[in-house]
Amino acid sequence: MGLTLRSKTVVITAGTFLAGQIHIGMNQQSGGRAGDPASNDLAKSLRDKPFRIARLKTGTPPRIDSRSVDLASLPEQPGDTPTPYLSMMSVGNEHPTQIACYLSRTTEKTRDIILENLHLSPMYAGVIEGVGPRYCPSIEDKMVRFADKPTHQVFLEPEGLTSHELYPNGVSTSLPYEVQLDIVRSMEGCADAVITRPGYAIEYDFFDPRDLNSTLESKLISNLYFAGQINGTTGYEEAGAQGLLAGANAALRAQDKESWTVGRDEGYLGVMVDDLITLGTQEPYRMFTSRAEYRLALREDNADTRFTEKARSLGLVGDGLWRKFNERQESIEKELTRLKSLWVRPADPCIEKLNQVLTAPLSKEATAHDLLKRPEIHYQDLVEFADVDCNDDPSISSQVEILVKYSGYIDRQTDEIKKLKKNEQVRLPADIDYSTIVGLSNEVKQKLLDHRPETIAQASRISGVTPAAVSLLLVHLKKLELTHLAS
Amino acid sequence: MDYTRLFDVIVVGGGHAGTEAAHAAARMGCDTLLVTHSIETLGQMSCNPAIGGIGKSHLVREIDACDGLMAKVTDRAGIQFRVLNQRKGPAVRATRAQADRVLYRQHMRYAIETTPFSNRYLILF
Amino acid sequence: MIRSDTIVASATAPGRGAISIIRLSGPKSTEIAKILNGKSLKPRIATFGSITSNDEIIDTGIWIYFVAPHSFTGEDTVEFQGHGGPVVIQTILKLMTALGARLAAPGEFSQRAFLNGKIDLTQAEAISDLINASSISAVKAANNSLQGQFANHVNAIVTELISLRTQIEAHIDFPDEDIEPSSIEAFSSTINHIKNDLNTLIASANDGVKLNRSAEIVLIGEPNAGKSSLLNALAKEPLAIVTDIPGTTRDLIRHDLLIDGLEIRITDTAGIRSTDDVIENEGINRAINALQTADLVLCLFDERHHKISEDTVRNLVGNTQTPIGLLRTKIDIQIEPIKNNTNYPLLEISAKTGHGLTDFRNWLLEKLSLTTHSQTPFLARQRHLEHLKQAKDYIEEATHHHLGIETIDLIAEDLRLTQNALSEITGTFTSDDLLTSIFSTFCIGK
Incomplete structure (x- = not known):
């Protein structure tokens, strides 16, 4: 314009x-x-x-017209009930109508078709220079690399409520249209399938x-x-x-x-x-x-704990979410406190049924919090066997259970994170001249030149950079620092 | 439209990155402009109409924890929801939703057009 | 280049090697070589020649001259490859120091190489191991380490660990893929297997670490058999109180000796005898413990009181795998002639007159050179051992879980930390490396 x-x-x-x-x-x-x-x-x-x-x-x-597929003959994959929500702000009435996916499979015939026509695939003919993902190989790739696998699963996923198109997840391909049609029709339940758009x-x-x-x-x-x-x-x-x-x-x-x-x-x-x-x-x-690496701490269920406060300070979070977040944090805190103050004693009437689920019988009094730490005890067991009143909100009780059960692991990671933080604070100057660092191999120098890491922590995560190379970098930084002080 | 003014943030592209970027900047009170080929394709799902999955739903929840769009839009457009790794321990559990392409696009466009920061520019063309 | 003086040292450990190398490094290297050899050396050309002193040939061998900076240290370097045993080497070193060289401090060659940018830190470590290695088998061990025997052992464990993690992580990250159903039992047995391998590796690594420090000898014998006197004679200064009252040495007295360049730790133990004295009993227990871990145990006999026989030796040392040597002491006052009725080597000495001490020292050098951990599969530094132990601790935690599908994320975490600990030895294994392993093992991709 x-x-x-x-x-x-x-x-x-x-x-x-x-x-x-x-x-x-x-x-x-x-x-x-x-x-x-x-x-x-x-x-x-x-x-x-x-x-x-x-x-x-x-x-x-390729996309397939669902009306041309014998869906009744294929295993149905319904969604979960109750249907999960992704947003904290969703209240439970947002979902449209729920429908199912179906599972088809490739056959021996599929493999034959693909192998016969491999020369028509731009990947195999060398026309494509770009690198494809390892985790999402084309169906050509799968047949060549895992030739002894007789069948591969294909998820038939509806494209929408107002569309007849199915997305056959698992048969990404760049073969010519005619071959794509043969491939699709060799799949289970798809003998008469119609392709609406080629892959x-x-x-x-x-x-x-x-x-x-x-x-x-x-x-x-x-x-x-x-x-x-x-x-x-x-x-x-x-x-x-x-x-x-x-x-x-x-x-x-x-x-x-x-x-x-x-x-x-x-x-x-x-x-x-x-x-x-x-x-x-x-x-x-x-x-x-x-x-x-900190997978146990970075969970779906605690994204708010990890992000919302910071995001609020940046101005990203509106009042609605902020209120919800604070309510939830308070409830978690309250429930943890409650469990810590609830005592179960060996003389309690519930002890007989409780001991049946414990791997070792309760010998002295313990809080509900202590009991929850045991691997064999879940929150629901506390309610059922230890006469603990249930928290009304299942998302709070499950969060509390996770926090208690993972606490040992999270504590252990703290040291690792501290080390990481320390290395993250050691910054590598942008103008650092790697070629002058004595002792670094040429390979490592080249990698550092390519990646230009900002910190020691980043440098240490470059493949091929050895702990020794990292210490050399630290020594070099020390040297630079001393030289700087001297001048 | 005043093209001589100095915007705070211009976002080029109206895909999944562009919509979150523009909405985030607008939420933070910036004069924001979103430039795209076509307003019809805001939030277009060009590939598999699914959101989430192992590792990916973690990102969606993180966007949501910052009051972003993706989770909210998916909840309104999802036609099949599943929790993966249900039995495998909470750290590796993930949610995956099959989305209706049309609904997804509609809700994304609606979210962009009705951003609550009304005194800020958010221009589409 | 850093201006420096000229240093000299034997580049091979003392003992019975076919070849010994003496290395000079620094500005005076060629000058010293010329005086001893009589010829000028040409760069990088091996020259046959001898070392003469006062018209007497000390040794003959090959001289090689490496010009700076194309040498191990980056300085002018001369190497003499001769046949010298410990005595000849000592003589040559004396000659060279008299001509202006200085005996190198431990690791000084590597240090110079390092400062001159000739080697990186990892190599420096292995080379310093080589230099510090104090017996021929330690050199063997150090060589093995350089050639990666140790790394091979660790790598075998890492390979198994990666394969296990590949299976487990694939199940976590790709639950929708039709990969083989997970066999929790198989995971569990692999975890135990890795744990056992780590334990074995740690046990052998322990040997390597001990070896690198010094050879250990335990003196053991009836009270007043002359142990302390022998130690004093070898150390040339009084270490333990020597009296005629049996049982004087109550505690273990350790002393590090350098005999012809070989570093030896000798432990003087309380004599073995039954006693009511609590303190002395404690000393006897320590003696028994020490001999189990030693490289050589020397049994001392004063034959005026105790005859040497298979039985009396057994009484002293009990059942031990440690090599045994016998010493007949105080021969200046023994009446009967020496006779060996045992299967163990027997020598005789007098700490008082010095008789037999030289033979004993030579025998000791030979004995330790040949037997000290010649079976040690590799050399491992203390650092390596720490990482191995850490790895073992983590995988042990994995075995403590009730292994099931519910705890698989926790087990995966223990395995990650196990691998991290091993990566300190073998180099970083990134999450992308793990993904590569998953994608090459399983057909992933909806």
């Missing part, structure tokens, strides 16, 4: 639109996602800057996230932030969480306030951002619980 817009800060969240290239069989076309144009101008103007840019690949399966592979540019700092601000252009798939991640959740962090930091910058970073010990958001900016990524980055 030829408009010039002015802003203190900019957040770029251009997703896969950057120099997108779609592959279906040997056909390629430029595009973001199917049907949308690629942002080539944006990609071009960003390419002129000294950013490190690389290419990634991802794929989607495709898409290649796109991403910006090396190692050029960002922990607020997602570019190291090359200040006040410019990157979030989402453009940083090499995949998934709505990964994108959304980065958007939150980048948006909040852009706002803080615009307001001249101190920036906000999330530690690896504080949240999955912290783990993800630290992984990205420290290690970069070779495949579309997806979150897994095994990426979080």
